[in-house]
Amino acid sequence: MDKPKVGRIRERNSQQIIQAAQEEFVLHGFKGTSMQSIADRAGLPKANIHYYFKNKENLYNAVLEDIIEDWNVVLSDMDENSDPKEVLTNFIRNKMQLSYKKPKASKIFAMEIIQGAPHIKEYISKELRIWVKERVQIMQSWIDQGKMRAVDPMHLIFMIWATTQHYADFNTQILEVMNRREYDDEEIERITEFLTTMILNGLDIQ
Amino acid sequence: MDKPKVGRIRERNSQQIIQAAQEEFVLHGFKGTSMQSIADRAGLPKANIHYYFKNKENLYNAVLEDIIEDWNVVLSDMDENSDPKEVLTNFIRNKMQLSYKKPKASKIFAMEIIQGAPHIKEYISKELRIWVKERVQIMQSWIDQGKMRAVDPMHLIFMIWATTQHYADFNTQILEVMNRREYDDEEIERITEFLTTMILNGLDIQ
DNA sequence: GTCTATATTGAGATAGAC
DNA sequence: GTCTATCTCAATATAGAC
Secondary structure, three states, X not given: OOXXXXXXXXXXXXXXXXXXXXXXXXXXXXXXXXXXXXXXXXXXXXXXXXXXXXXXXXXXXXXHHHHHHHHHHHOOOOOOOOOHHHHHHHHHHHHHHHHHHOHHHHHHHHHHHHOOOOOOHHHHHHHHHHHHHHHHHHHXXXXXXXXXXOOOHHHHHHHHHHHHHHHHXXXXXXXXXXOOOOOOHHHHHHHHHXXXXXXXXXXXXX | OOOOHHXXXXXXXXXXXXXXXXXXXXXXXXXXXXXXXXXXXXXXXXXXXXXXXXXXHHHHHHHHHHHHHHHHHHOOOXXXXXXXXXXXXXXXXXXXXXXXXXXXXXXXXXXXXXXXXXXXXXXXXXXXXXXXXXXXXXXXXXXXXXXXXXXXXXXXXXXXXXXXXXXXXXXHHHHHHHOOOOOOHHHHHHHHHHHHHHXXXXXXXX
């Protein structure tokens, strides 16, 4: 109780603004989103948004950082001695759950990359590239040990990214084609099963 | 030579504008793109763009139609008697080539869907849904004939869409992670092989 | 910390000369 | 058909009262 309330209020308002910003950025992209619309959605005067984040660029970066933080949680532990079946199954399940739980985060990240990743090029060429490199080496050791079929591990990672994120990013198309209003736990479970089986089978892992 | 030159000029200019528009829409999205930037890129005064397309909405729709047209070419013929291996191999190869040749088209389409498909909801819920429905029925008949493993054909289609489009839409991320400047024929061939093998293997098709 | 009022720039769109 | 000049409105951002 020594600390002033201010910090709490700041934290609460920041999060509230970031949430509202996410909703708007998904709908209209970075350039297409107006600070006014974010303010309206957050139920605050526009000037407050500027007070908290100074400008649109900063706010957008805060949104992206928020997303990347979640992302890092998914990255399950693995090493040369791990069981590929277990690791890959978990990886697919976790990414699929993230797509289900936070489709908007996935969408903003996707749009950012589609547009050339102007705000996160550094993150990709540093953190992300290293992360992939490490996993590729481990997967290669699995292949060398005869634990799975010899494929390029990097493209295997891309395949898992692509298939799981697709259900978040393209949910409008998928739901429309499937003639459903939204996903439910059951459907997500079926999709997870499908992806896991296809990929494990594709790698000759029983 | 009876017809006035006008039609030709109109056609040429229209295409030129659509091209320039594509480049801009990829970079900044629909709302984020300005008519001025399109005009500058096309080397024409802004008023001309309005003369040809009346407004931004119309121009954007023209760009989308252009993209969907290309898309339809990929849809290979297939029926109950087709060989799944051949059809799927061709499908993957054609979609992968399209991703390679026209990544910007794929990206604009992706952004449109990510943002909720406000301009093409009808196309999706009509043409596209029907197209998927037909293919699903055919694939189901393959399964009933024992030609491939029993999976949900709809998700198989989504998987092929997701994996092939990923290389176009996320090329910035992929190239950065791979530490390459661009794809080449060879790399695309390797990816096509990888995807084809993974998917056919996943379906127990030899 | 909060909000109203406003400065300033850039947007989509069009009128009208050529 | 083409382009300059211009209208109108909405955008980001900030000043300054509370």
